[in-house]
Amino acid sequence: MSGCPGSKTIDFSEKTIQEGGEEGKRPSQLRQWPIQMHLVSPQAPYFQGKDILLAADCSAFALGDFHKDYLKGKSIGIACPKLDSDQEVYIEKIKSLIDDAKINTLTVMIMQVPCCFGLAQIAKEGAEKASRKIPVKQVVVGLEGNILSEEWI
Amino acid sequence: MENVLNKEIKEIIDACPEVGRILDEYGIGCVPCSVGSCLLKDVVGIHSLDPEQEATLMYRIEKAVYPGRNVAKPVVDKTKKTAPKKISYSPPVKKLVEEHVLIKRLLALIPAIVDYIEGSAKVDKELILNCVDFIRTYADKYHHMKEEDILFKYVDEKAEVIQVMYKDHDTGRAHIRQVVEGAEKGNKSQIKEHLFAYRDLLTQHIKKEDEILYPWIDRQLSMEQVGEMFRKCNEADALVGDELPRKYERFIIELEEKFLQEVAK
Numbered sequence: 001m002s003g004c005p006g007s008k009t010i011d012f013s014e015k016t017i018q019e020g021g022e023e024g025k026r027p028s029q030l031r032q033w034p035i036q037m038h039l040v041s042p043q044a045p046y047f048q049g050k051d052i053l054l055a056a057d058c059s060a061f062a063l064g065d066f067h068k069d070y071l072k073g074k075s076i077g078i079a080c081p082k083l084d085s086d087q088e089v090y091i092e093k094i095k096s097l098i099d100d101a102k103i104n105t106l107t108v109m110i111m112q113v114p115c116c117f118g119l120a121q122i123a124k125e126g127a128e129k130a131s132r133k134i135p136v137k138q139v140v141v142g143l144e145g146n147i148l149s150e151e152w153i
Numbered sequence: 154m155e156n157v158l159n160k161e162i163k164e165i166i167d168a169c170p171e172v173g174r175i176l177d178e179y180g181i182g183c184v185p186c187s188v189g190s191c192l193l194k195d196v197v198g199i200h201s202l203d204p205e206q207e208a209t210l211m212y213r214i215e216k217a218v219y220p221g222r223n224v225a226k227p228v229v230d231k232t233k234k235t236a237p238k239k240i241s242y243s244p245p246v247k248k249l250v251e252e253h254v255l256i257k258r259l260l261a262l263i264p265a266i267v268d269y270i271e272g273s274a275k276v277d278k279e280l281i282l283n284c285v286d287f288i289r290t291y292a293d294k295y296h297h298m299k300e301e302d303i304l305f306k307y308v309d310e311k312a313e314v315i316q317v318m319y320k321d322h323d324t325g326r327a328h329i330r331q332v333v334e335g336a337e338k339g340n341k342s343q344i345k346e347h348l349f350a351y352r353d354l355l356t357q358h359i360k361k362e363d364e365i366l367y368p369w370i371d372r373q374l375s376m377e378q379v380g381e382m383f384r385k386c387n388e389a390d391a392l393v394g395d396e397l398p399r400k401y402e403r404f405i406i407e408l409e410e411k412f413l414q415e416v417a418k
């Protein structure tokens with residue numbers, strides 16, 4: 001493989017400690033379909049006035065408590081800033097979510113690998129293009145499912 | 154330890170001044186606080202120290218209060234370094250922090266203004282009343298009202314910290330009434346006393362808000378609440394219009410031009 005840290009092979013199967021319980025059912029907090037950013041429409045009723053999570057494809061797999069701590073109470077769009085095509089569409093959709101769907105807030109969740117920051121950039125550009133202003137938060141998830149940072153952008 | 158945690162901080166410090174010194178080392182300045190009725194557990198909780206620091210702090214306090222007691226010393230992992238936390242304010246709170254900047258610029262001018270008043274034959278009533286107008290309109294109506302009507306509503310208003318903030322706002326208003334009275338009567342020492350008292354009060358007050366209260370409130374807010382608060386603050390700002398903050402910024406710039414040059418001379 002080339003030097004791209006986003007696709008470097010890392011095995012931490014040994015390290016994954018079993019903190020937290022396995023018992024009990026964990027209900028899904030997903031309240032909509034579809035979720036992929038090319039498939040969703042800003043006109044969808046589940047976006048109107050809501051708090052939106054724009055999540056990198058990989059984040060939900062890395063973060064153990066994704067549903068409980070981040071998806072709960074929010075509507076979602078997912079995308080990969082490295083592999084998806086036509087990403088200008090994403091910028092327009094974010095602008096429209098802010099201006100037309102009048103969303104309340106935007107949380108953009110990315111992985112710690114450098115190429116994933118492209119998604120935060122997309123969120124920023126969409127928010128800058130919009131005429132309404134809303135709070136935008138960036139959450140960075142580590143490869144082992146830890147939260148590395150949460151900050152307002 | 155239980156009962157110490159539920160005691161008022163002033164009571165603890167009065168009985169054992171060493172606790173005040175220990176808190177001070179951790180950047181927790183309870184000693185000069187005007188009220189001091191916060192409970193020790195809230196005082197420690199609100200400062201969000203990292204767990205190890207907090208354990209060490211509690212150990213030292215317990216040791217100071219009960220020297221005879223056998224207290225287990227917490228194990229501190231020195232290899233674990235915690236990076237100094239940079240405060241990331243939510244957008245509505247950040248706006249309030251930015252408003253503090255203009256207020257602090259006036260506070261910084263107070264000594265020069267007082268010198269000028271003392272040095273002139275007749276009290277410049279217009280100057281004093283213009284400063285009072287800034288304080289009453291920008292600092293109080295525009296800024297403090299957003300805190301009181303919006304921000305504080307998101308936390309338990311009965312919490313001691315919030316009560317302290319309300320009390321500071323009221324004390325500030327009382328000082329300003331005295332300043333006005335001094336200006337009406339041409340009483341220079343009354344103006345001086347209360348302008349300086351206002352300056353000291355607000356300097357501490359703003360520091361407490363920026364460094365402790367605001368981050369504490371931010372930590373408790375959900376995304377939904379942040380969005381709602383952002384909207385409410387923007388609505389409150391829209392109601393007074395863009396011109397008001399601009400006008401008061403111009404006022405401060407003019408004062409700075411007048412008084413900072415005097416100081417330079």
Ligand code: SF4
Binds near residue numbers: 111
């Ligand atoms: S850019 Fe982000 S979402 Fe895409 S593959 Fe890399 S880590 Fe996953």
Ligand SMILES: [Fe+2]
Binds near residue numbers: 297300322
């Ligand atoms: Fe205040």
Ligand SMILES: [Fe+2]
Binds near residue numbers: 249253296300362
């Ligand atoms: Fe304030």
